[in-house]
Amino acid sequence: MVKLYDGGVYLIHKTELAQDETCAGMLAGTKVCKEEARKGTIAYSVLKAHNTSEDMDRLKLKFDAMASHDITFVGIIQTAKASGMEKFPIPYVLTNCHNSLCAVGGTINEDDHMFGLSAAKKYGGIYVPPHIAVIHQYMREMYAGCGRMILGSDSHTRYGALGTMAIGEGGGELVKQLLEDTYDVAYPGVVAVYLTGKPGPGIGPQDVALAIIGAVFKNGYVKNKVMEFVGPGVSSMTTDYRNGVDVMTTETTCLSSIWRTDKDTKEFLTKHGRGGDYKEMNPEDVAYYDGCVYVDLSTVKSMIALPFHPSNTFEIDQLNADLGDILRSVEKEAKRVGGGRAPFTLTDKIENGRLRVQQGIIAGCAGGNYINAAEAARALKGRSCGDGAFSLSVYPSSQPVFMDLIRKGMIADLMEAGAVIRTAFCGPCFGAGDTPCHNGLSIRHTTRNFPNREGSKPGNGQMSAVALMDARSIAATAANGGILTAASALNCWGEVPEYDFDPAVYERRVYQGYKAADETEELVYGPNIKDWPEMSPLTDNILLRVCSKIMDEVTTTDELIPSGETSSYRSNPLGLAEFTLSRRDPEYVGRSKAVDIFEKARRRGEDPSEFQPELAAVFEAVRELPGQAAVKAADTEIGSMIYAVKPGDGSAREQAASCQRVIGGLANIAKEYATKRYRSNVINWGMIPFQMEAEPEFEVGDYIYIPGIRQALDKDMRDITAYIIGKDTKKAAGIRLYVADMTADERKIIKAGCLINYNRERRGML
Structure with missing residues (x-):
């Protein structure tokens, strides 16, 4: 059972929940005072x-350490260097x-690795070579400690x-941390995740995580908040198990997470x-949370x-009981995702009332840790x-994990x-890696199952999809030859030997x-x-041309790039940019360029209007607007714009x-931004x-003129006048825009044109 409380709660003596001050005071x-009780959370003490x-209320944070991987660190170091x-x-x-x-693109990828090693030597960094550890497993093993804060360029x-x-950003x-600046954010809401009971046999961390994600994602219950895991149920799980739940909190769109610690953490x-990095962390005797x-x-x-989001959750038994109707609903979504360019079907994979899948993967920061691989090995022995x-x-997830699995015979x-x-x-x-076959379904203990994230190319007629599951149910499915099977079908769980870490x-x-x-x-440099x-x-x-209009409920970062x-x-910034929106709006790049x-x-x-008749007509319409008679194209920044209902769900990739x-x-125009990190990237x-x-x-091809934007950025930005100038009519129509608090x-970064310009200006480098 996952229950969401309506409104805030008090946690009393770390174990009892109350929803009003009177009840909390009696317990x-x-x-009790709500404002004082807000200071009783673990999150408050760390922040x-x-x-x-x-x-x-307005935090300016400095972190204890940072982490990046090899599709982000080159750009970050280049930006900081500039x-x-x-x-x-x-x-x-x-x-x-x-x-x-490294075979992809010739030596290109290995060149990035050599850049990273040289940067670690030049600037004083820690360099983990390829295949030694995934980013989050290394940080768990070697850097994370009680009371610390770590910033990473991975969501x-x-x-x-x-x-x-x-926090993934x-x-x-x-770059700001590398320049000894701060991470500026309003004090976030803090939501208690109160755990009670104990996971049953064969129930793994992905099962717990998906149950939570399914309950909170669509309603935004924890969006941009801190999830604080408390309650007696925390101690029913090992820390390795907890890590598997914790990493999936990203899929709730929360800002960060924190757990109470205990002897297993130690x-x-x-x-x-790193025993010295342990300290007991618990909420105070009275702590107030913005939700529970x-x-x-x-x-x-x-x-x-099921495809195409981690929140599209079902109990496996529920799925098997209503297989046809549920799979048909996914097929409808697949038609929208494929855009008529590639078919994807699931009902044809039903055999004797059961679903046949084509691939299983246990990997990465969510699935590849010791407890998951070991349980899978026990099940398949x-x-x-x-x-x-x-x-x-x-x-x-790391060579130390790999070595211990070998030594205990589990790899065999x-x-x-x-x-x-x-x-x-x-x-x-x-x-x-391991892209499934066309029209194939892959079950994975990984972090995401967004459209095309498994490697599909609908534009080329190739489409497959991913369903997320726990390693235990994946192992049960493997033992059943690929027929979707819940872990409860096997009776082999919970007898895994203790992990022995070797740092050699x-x-x-x-x-x-x-x-x-x-x-x-x-x-x-390569x-x-x-x-x-x-x-x-x-x-x-400024003058914006609408170069893409996406009316999907959510647009992921995987669709953006x-x-x-x-x-x-x-x-390679310009080389990579050729792929922008390529799987969602293939014409966008040409329009923007x-x-x-x-x-x-x-x-x-x-003056670009002198050689572009359409632009000349647009500026004629602009000059007819109130107070704009003297506006010239030569003095007006001209750029492209994307409209999306809710862009930015997913990766932190800048x-x-x-x-x-x-x-x-x-600019972008949106109804809302899916995550803080994507909005921060837009600003930076x-x-x-x-x-x-x-x-x-x-519509695509129309222009939007926004007068006085620099002045608007100096105000509260809640009501910004803009004008649509139709691509065909060249008639102006007013609209209202706003920018949420910055x-x-x-604001200075936007005015400077980007974070690099802002930093160079204030350091006298321009």
Whole structure:
């Protein structure tokens, strides 16, 4: 059972819940004050310790460490270098777990790795070579500790089960930390996740996580809030198990997570040679939360999240009981996702009332940790995956995990059953490894099952899909030859030998350069590593051309810039930008680049309206507006614009925004932004994150003129006048836009044109 409380709750003596002050006071034996009780959460104590301002309503945070992987760290370091960075001021871990398939794009990917190693030497970083560990497993093993805060350029940066408040953000926010600036955010709401009971046999962390995600995602219950895991049920799970639940909190769209700690947390840290990083973390005797997710762990069943979102959840038994109707609903969504370019069917995979799947994957920061791989090995010992279409791949999350599975004979058990064992690599999570066959269904203990994230290319007529499941049910399905099976069908759970961590591979292969920066080292550039192109500062008035209009309920970052095969270009801004919206609106890039021609001409000192008749007609319409008679194209920044209802669900990758910017993007308009991190990326790349309440009455090809935008950024931004100028009629019609609250620095970043410009200006580098 997962229950959401309507309104806030008090947690009294760490175990009892009350919804009003009177009841809370009776339980506490004293009068309670909501505002004081807000300070009783674990989250408050961690945020207060890292806040550099006196104002707890407007936080200015500095982190203890940072982490990036090899499709983000090149751009971050390039940005920080262009902004005047001389060394890494805090531990910065550069892992190589996303761009590991060096055969893709020739030597391009390995060039990124060599750049990372040279940067670690030059600036004083920690470099984890390819296949040694996925980013979050390394941080759990070597850096997360009680009371710390860690910032990562990957959306699944979550180490709450180790008492660390971790946040996944776009690269711009990491750059600010490298420049010894702060992460500025309003004090977030804090929601209790009250756990009671104990998971039943065969119920794994993904089952618990999917039950929670299914309850809170669509209603935004924890959006941009901190999820604080409390209650007696926490201690019913090992820390390794808790890590598997915790990493999936990203899929709720929360800001971060934090868990109460106990003796098992201490044992985990001690086992990893870091017992000194433990401290007991609990809420105070009276703590107030802005909401509560009540989870009776004993009632959680084996779960599945069907395509195309982790919130599309069902109990596996429920699915099997109503298989045809549920699968037909997914097929309807598949038609929309495929856009008529590629078919995807599920009902044809029903055999004798059961669903046959084509692939199973256990991998990454969610599935590849020891407890999941070990339970799968126990389930498959002496069994067979069969010799049919179904295949199973297991990716241990780090070499230490891999080594212990080998020493305990579990890798042999998996291999004898027919599983393929691979190294630490995040590829299956974003479409760069084990792409399933056309029209195939893959069941995965990974983090996401967004459309096309498994590697499909609907534009080429190829489409497959992913359902998320726990490793235990995946193993049960494998043991049944690919027929979807809940873990409860087997009776082999809970007898896994204790994990033994051996740091030898880290001691011998990981470059430890923190506080050992050598400025004489040269950065190693491959031919595909390019500098960021120059961005222009914001002008007083702007003209936007609508280059894409997406009316889907949610637009993911994978749709804004695809993952998978594009990884080879992540260090080449203009090369990567060619893929922007390629799986959602293939014409967007051409439209945006056509607008950018106008802006480039303007920046050269030319008047683009003189050689573009349509633009001349647009400015004639502009000059008829009140107070705009003297406006000239030569003085007006011209850029492209995307409208999406709710963009930015998913990855923290800043390229979802930077790719728009480098080919002419100047703004987005949305009803709302799915995540803070995507909106931050938009701002850091100098694009204005407009919102509008009304339905968009403009179409692709229309123009939107916004006068006095620089002045508007100095005000409250709640009512900004703009005008639609029709591509055909050239008639102007007024609309109302607004921009949600921004910090003073964010407003300056927008005016400067991007974070790089802002940093260079204030450091006198321009």
